[in-house]
Amino acid sequence: MNRPTIRALAMAVGLTLLISVAVAIPVFESTGARLALMLAAWSALAILLAYLFVPSFDWPGRQLSRVPGDRAVALTIDDGPNAETTPAILDALRAARVKATFFLVGAGVVRNPDLARRIVDEGHAIGNHTMRHRLLPFRTAQQLTGEIDDCQYALSMLRGRVRWFRPPNGFKPIGLHRILARRGLTLVGWQGAIRDTDGPCAREIVDRALALAAEGRILLLHDNPSCRGQTAIALPAIIDGYRSRGYRFVFLDGKVSDYGGR
Ligand SMILES: [Zn+2]
Secondary structure, three states, X not given: OOOHXXXXXXXXXXXXXXXXXXXXXXXXXXXXXXXXHHHHHHHHHHHHHHHHHOOOOOOOOOOEOOOOOOOEEEEEEEOOOOOOOHHHHHHHHHHXXXXXXXXXXXXXXXXXXXXXXXXXXXXXXXXXXXXXXXXHHHOOHHHHHHHXXXXXXXXHOOOOOOOEEOOHHHOOOOOHHHHHHHOOOEEEOXXXXXXXXXXXXXXXXXXXHHHOOOOOOEEEEEOOHHHOOHHHHHHHHHHHHHHHOOOEEEOOOOOEOEOOOO
């Protein structure tokens, strides 16, 4: 099976071990050369692992890591639509008059078409969060494009052109940027960890979200049942907290998405 990320990872691990063994049974005379070789091999492996599994790690300019605009912040909500949790999130956003960007899972859109339609009708932006929310580095090349294209198709029923993409857990497989570029999709990151899916109480979610306050911030929250409904309860205080600190909410392209506040 053609799993490009697994293949690259296996090659990198194999090469690193091979070099380590060659250095250990001194194939090379110079201690300096042996150390440099060892360091280079382990650094390359560390960079590959960071690229694959650390969401914020990427080459500069290849992923959207902050939103443009004076005192701008963006709210992104991942994993919906979900019949249990999305309605309360939408109610909270509507009451606060703020629009967010929802990274939707294609299978959820198919299961909850009315809820997906409500997200779009209430003026929120949407992005592609794959068809089944599988971890992409472990998929074959065909499964990888299928996950992205099937979700894109499901979203096309809601809105003509979707331009944002976020991989499940932020894990990037080898070849992702090429696939996204061909489809006109931009990879969207986030900064800081609110980790509302760990099940903290609403107060804790508010504290974590406000601790991240900074210009250009892309905040990541979830309409996932593992948040136990606490994210929707936390949203009004998060929005008020940002507004009172002088921030305004924007979409990922920098257009204002905040219709309330002062
Ligand atoms: Zn997700």
